[in-house]
Amino acid sequence: AQSVTQLGSHVSVSEGALVLLRCNYSSSVPPYLFWYVQYPNKGLQLLLKYTSAATLVKGINGFEAEFKKSETSFHLTKPSAHMSDAAEYFCAVSPQGRGAQKLVFGQGTRLTINP
């Protein structure tokens, strides 16, 4: 069975500071990994994905994540936080394959940006 753990349900950083959102996964098969962002009362928007190509993945809005197999981690980072980054962030995992993706989500991390 797959699972995802996001460390920290709430993270608060100052504007301009480094953003680090942690995600650890467990999977018995090589996984696909995703980070999504959700703004209030909206659906999820894809930030970036890992599908077994480069381990350092760059996404939208200046975010990136590094796949570390030895640590079973896929942490999300952004060098300099902006007020517009305030949202909820979800890490998700699915097994590699050609069929429908049965995504398993972490519980989410709410990011607050302090002016």
Next chain:
Amino acid sequence: DGGITQSPKYLFRKEGQNVTLSCEQNLNHDAMYWYRQDPGQGLRLIYYSQIVNDFQKGDIAEGYSVSREKKESFPLTVTSAQKNPTAFYLCASGGQERKPQHFGDGTRLSIL
């Protein structure tokens, strides 16, 4: 523009009532999904469909039903058997061949 449309945005259910949430996509995706979102619990998969006229249960299917008569449409019915239906419901499509799933803007269901 291509995308996923969920309606209504807000829905209220009376005791003992079945309600149906609509999800339509014009992305030409074969696969579609329904998720339930509760505060602090992330998203949980209710049902998914890989192709027309076929669907499978997800992790929390009890009290829900779906149909997939058209490629573009995947409605979700919340039945009276679902005793705790208050949640935010998200529909998604895609997610095959390494591609990510695309999400609609959700329907918030509450109990009257």
